[in-house]
Structures are given as structure tokens and as C-alpha cells.
Amino acid sequence: RKEVEQDPGPFNVPEGATVAFNCTYSNSASQSFFWYRQDCRKEPKLLMSVYSSGNEDGRFTAQLNRASQYISLLIRDSKLSDSATYLCVVSDGGATNKLIFGTGTLLAVQP
């Protein structure tokens, strides 16, 4: 079983749609949780950190459920520029806090 599991997609949605991505992780010791965005052939860029209380940044909302070891990302009013791969990421819970990445979910927003 992979440490971080995501649906690889692709998710093809029209502009303006709301889309939700889910992710599960296996390491209960993980302490930090993130969503990164990665454009084709580019480096991952931090989209947002994820907290148990939930957090929102404009059109993006992230939620963490520690009991279920489940992370979600909601994108409202999708834009063409949101097309990218979204990586669910958790820290390994060890001293070095290395990151464990999911395989990513590909989002394609259609005009």
C-alpha cells in the first residue's frame, strides 16, 4: 500500500465548476500536511498547508481529518489556469520531516 494515495485522474471539468480531490495517508505519525501544485515539467509549488481546523485561501479550501487519515482539497469556480497536477503531501513524522508525496491528481479545466 502506498503511503499517500490519490486518484490520478484526469479530472476534466468546465470552467466555473467546483472540483474536489481526496487523499489518504497511512502514517499516523505524520504531523504536517500540504497540497502542492505542479505544472508540466516544472517543480512542485506549495499551494497551501492543511490544518485540522480547515483552511481557506480564496477559491481553495483544504481539510484534514486525522482520525480517518484523510485530506481534501476543494477548488471553486475553476479557472483555465488551475489546470495542473495537484500533489497531496505529508511529512513522515520523523526527525528530518521529509515529505512523502502522492502520485498527484491531474486537473484539466476546459473552456
Add this chain to the structure above:
Amino acid sequence: DTGVSQDPRHKITKRGQNVTFRCDPISEHNRLYWYRQTLGQGPEFLTYFQNEAQLEKSRLLSDRFSAERPKGSFSTLEIQRTEQGDSAMYLCASIPPVAGVHEQFFGPGTRLTVL
């Protein structure tokens, strides 16, 4: 540009050759990570430095791989006797010496192609 930088951005080499990549982290970031990303996968951890000390190495880092951070600033990753399976994007990330900060900032990566 005050972000993480990596050099070269692209490297094409023949199987069996040695290659070396460089990472310059954000100034004053004392924690530095190397990751490798193959097509269709998320990045995978390779190794971690805190200042000049290499504190963790992944089992992915075979004996053909070596990483250094001699002065606690820039880091190098060397691959000896490259194999086609080494073809990947090699990413470097850094974190400042601030308690509780765990967000990693990535450089643009070095894309290696082994022919």
C-alpha cells in the same frame, strides 16, 4: 532571484558516465533535501542535510549516488556510472531554521536523461 536554484537545468549523458548536480538553497536555509521524480510519480526523498551534516539517506540512494554539503550552503549530488533508470527530475528543497516551519520550497530541478 532569492529562490532555490539548481544547475544544470537539463543534462543528457551516456550510460556509464558520471554526472554532478548543484543546488543553492535560499539564503540562511539550513535544512536541505534532495528528491527524485520519475514520470507519472510524485517526488521521492533521497537525502537530507542539516547544515553540513547528512542526517538521512534513502534506500533509493545506492552506492553510485553521493551527496555533499561541505560548507552548509550549496549542495552537490553526484551519480557515478549512470544507468538508464537514473533518468528523472532531481529536485532540491530547503527550509529555514525556524521551529515549526515545515513547508519546503523547491528549486526548478535538474532533468537528467541517460541514453
